[in-house]
Amino acid sequence: MSQVDLDLDVRVADYISANVKLFDTLTLGNDYAPGMSLSYTLQPAGPAIRYYNGRRRRSFAFAITAKHPYNLVCINTLNAIMNTMENATPALIKSTNNSFKFVSAKMTTSHEFIATVQDDDGQDAQKYGVYQGAFSVQVII
Template sequence: MGQADLDLDAAVNRYIASKVDLYTKIELGNSYHTGNTLSYTTQPTGPATRYYNGIRKRAFSFAITAKHANGMVALNTISLIMSAMENATHVSIKSSNNSFKFINAKMTESATFKGTVLDDANKGSDEYSVYQGVFSVEVILI
């Protein structure tokens, strides 16, 4: 099974949704929808470690962005997600297609204020606070 089949982002998303009371579902990519949003982006970090038996260990970075009309809700949601990920064990996050085995996760950037945005340029637009947190996930690719 190749890396194109890796379902790590979906598995992490499922785990977070099961552990944190989210104000909306988390979407892949930068979410520019109106209203309160949660989104994530992911990418490999550093080279994979390849062992003699063919197993590869790799880390992936997840950036979670929360946009909410109430800045404290966005900040608290990011903090809860980071805590849930740091408490994940090797049996907490599972691949649906057996493409990886979860090892661990750790926060690499605590919740950070990224700015205030308007949903559109019209007068009277709602103002939203944006916070982001980053964690890395280490997995064995199968």
């Protein structure tokens, strides 16, 4: 397989967006923009296992951050994302450029409270709860 850009982050985000009722658009990066937000970050997790044919089994960690004025919305959304990812199969998450073959996903940390934030310094400014959950994805690249 020639070197192509890994489209794992986009395919996983598309799968989540299509299968979970999200309160905002899921975006790549740590997004602490004003208002409600849902964001994710992706990074390699652990060493790769190399096969004789040159392919590698690799794990990637996804951290999903939810920011909403109602903490329970964050918690329920993160739980729905984790359940959806743990039920994902190779037939449901596919690379569009053949850069990976999805194997499995599992939750690595349950939702956890990160902070309470306020968008501005005004006395009537909206406060938001920020929660984060994480899962890992195994793929063959």
